[in-house]
Amino acid sequence: MVTCGLPYANGDLHIGHLRTYVGGDVYARALESLGQETAFVCGSDMHGTPVAVNAEKEGTSPEEFALAWHEQYEETFPRFDVDFDNYGHTHDATNTELTQEFVRTLEENGHVYEKEIKVAYDPEAEQSLPDRYVEGTCPYCGELARGDECDEGCGRHLEPGEIEDPRSSVTGNPAEYRDQTHKFFRVSEFEEYLSGFLDRLEGTANARNQPRGWLEDGLRDWCITRDMDWGIDYPDVDGEDPTDLVLYVWVDAPIEYVSSTKQYSERVGADEYDWQRAWQEDGEIVHVIGRDIIQHHTVFWPAMLHGVDYSEPRAVMASGFMTLDGDGFSTSRNRAVWAREYLDEGFHPDLLRYYLATNGGFQQDVDFSWEKFRDRVNNELVGTVGNFLYRSLLFAHRNFEGTPEAEVSDEVEARIEEAIADFEAGVNDYSVRAIGDATVELARFGNEYIQREEPWNLVGDDDEAAARVIRDCVQIAKAVAVLFEPVAPGTSEELWSQIGEDGSVHDVTTDAALAAPPRDFGAPEELYEKIEDERVEELNEKLESRVAEAAAEEDAGETETVTDEGEADAESVMSDIEPVADDRISFEEFQDLDLRIGEILAAEPIEDSDKLVKLTVDIGVEERQIVAGIKQLHDVDDLPGTKVVIVANLEKAELFGHESNGMLLAAGDDADLLTTHGDSSIGTKIR
C-alpha cells in the first residue's frame, strides 16, 4: 500500500511537487517488480480555507475552483508516468462517507469531546475568521502575528482568543470574539501509543525523529471542526446533528488514502485488491510525503487510525524540498519550473524522473538547475546507459541479427544478480536513489565489459567468442530494461520492444532480468538524446525574464490580481506604509551599491508590455540601456532630458526580450522618479 501526499487543489504543480510523486511512483513500481501485490493511490485535497478564499476572489464556487485544479492534476500525473491505481479527491462521495464514518467511530470510542472556545468574528462581514484569517499583536512579544501563530516574532503557537487587537486579515475590520462550541480529538491520550509507534516506524530518518520532540513537549488536543461552509459536514451522531460545523481539512485529507484504495478495490474487485485487508488487517502501508507534513502523518493520522482500529503505517518517506539554482521555489515570484512547462519544452518525462529520483537522498534537499539537468542527462543517461545499450544492440543486430546463440557467462550472470540485489536493497532501505543507481551501475559495468572484451576485434576471427560477449551484453541490456522500469518506465518499455520482447516490461518481475531474450530483433534506436548547451541557455533566459517580469509587476504595485498567498495583500490592509525593516545593513554593505546620477536620453515603450519602457540613460562613463516599469505612469515622450538616480551595478536582466543593464529608482506605485535638486553632473556617485 503506497500513498502520496495529496496535492492541494489551489495552484499549478511545479517540479518540486513532482519529487514526492515521482518518488512514490518509483517505489510502488519497484515493489511490483519484486512481485509484491501493490496499490498506489492518491487524490486531490479539496477543502480548507485557502480554496474557499481563492475561489471567492475568482468569483467562483469552492467546488468548481477545486475541481478545476483536481482535473488538471489528474491529467498531469500520467504525463509523467506517475501511474496511480486510483486518483480520487476528498470531496467525492466515497471520501465524504468514509470520513463521516471515521468521525462517528471516533465519537463512539470516546475520542472526541466538545469544548467552548473563543472564535474571532468579523461583525461587518458577518463571518467567522478561522485560523490565519485573524491578525493582531502577539501578547508575548508584541509583534504582528497571525491568529494561530506568532509567525514573525517569537514563533509561539497562539490559542484562539489570545491575540490582541484582532483584525480580519481579509477586510481589515476589527474582529470580535464569540463563544462557539467545537469538537476536539483527544490526541493527548495517544501519547504512549504514538511513542511506541515511532519506535516501530520505518522510512526516512526525518520522519521518524522529527515528531519525537513534539511528543515530548506533550500533545494538545486537536480542534477538528471549523466554522465555514466548504468542507465535509460534521456527521450525525446517534441520529442527531450535533453541530453545523465542517470538519477540519486535515481530518478528511488523509482518509482519502483509504477512500482512494476503496475506489480502486471496487473497480477491480476485492479478489484483485481488498482495501479492507490493506487498511484493517495485514496491509503494509507506506506514506510518501513532503517533509512539511511529517507531523500530520506521524502524529495525528496514526492516532486517528488507531482510534478507529485500523492498521498503522509501516513507513513514512518524507522527501526533502527542492531549490532552483540554490534558492527556493517561489510561486508568487514565478520562480519555478512548472510541470506542464517541462513537458511543453518537449523533454521526456524519464529524464526528470531520473534526476528527481537519483540526484540525492530522498530526504535531502535537492537543487535543480537546467545545467545540472543537462549534465546528468548527457553524462549518465546518454553517455553511460544509452550508449551501452545502443552500441551493444547495434552490434548484436549487425553481426547476429539479434541475440547470439551462446550461454551467458558466469561473470555477467553474477553481476546482474548483484544489480538485482542492489535494487532490492534500495527498496528495503526506502531509498529511491539506490533503486535508480543499481541500474546505472550495471550499465557502467556493461561499458567496461564490452570495452575489455573488444568483440569488434573478435568478429571474423573468433566468431564464437564474439557471440559469447554479445550474448552477455544483450542480457545486460534486458536486465537494464527490467530494473530501470521504475525510474524510467517509458524508455524501458521502448528498450523492451527493441530487444524483441512481447508484452510490457511493466508486467514482469526482476526474475525476467536473467531470462533469455528473444532470438531476433531489429536495429535499435537511441533511447536518450543529448541536451545541447544552447538549449540550456534558452531555458535559463526564459526563467530569468519571467522572474524579472514578475518582479517588475510587483514593483508597479500590481500584486492585487495575483491569486496566491494572500498574505502580502493582508499586510497592505493592515497599514498603508510599510514598517522599516528590522534588519540593519552595515555601511560597507551600503557602499556596495553603485548609485549614480544619470540622464534619460531616449525612451520607447516596449510592445506587448503594459508598463515596461526601454530607456537609454547617460551615466557619464557610458550609455546604458535600462528597462523600467513606468510606462503607464509617465508620458514616455517627456522622459528624455530627465535626470534620474540609477543603480549602476545591478546584475543584468532580460525583460520581454530586452536587456536591462541597471535599475531606475522610483517611489511607490506612481513610480515617482528620483532626481536631484542641484546641478550634480551626470555620472556623479551618490553617497
Place this chain on the structure above:
RNA sequence: AGCGGGAUGGGAUAGCCAGGAGAUUCCGCCGGGCUCAUAACCCGGAGAUCGGUAGUUCAAAUCUACUUCCCGCUACCA
C-alpha cells in the same frame, strides 16, 4: 528558544542505522587507450588528516559528549 536534517578532494554527491586496509559516483583537471557506439566509451594519475574538540575501541567518516556553521520545522506551503 526547542526540535529535525546537513557539513566528505575544486564543485556536486554516496557511505554513517549493522565501526575494519587513507573512502563512492558524476563534473572539472592531467596523461594514455580504443574506434563497435550518441566527439561516445575504457584505463591510469593529481587532489580530502570525512566542520572542530574530546572520548569509547585493537580499529572511528561511521558510535558517545561537547562545539561551530548552514538549511528547515514548531500544528494549512511538496
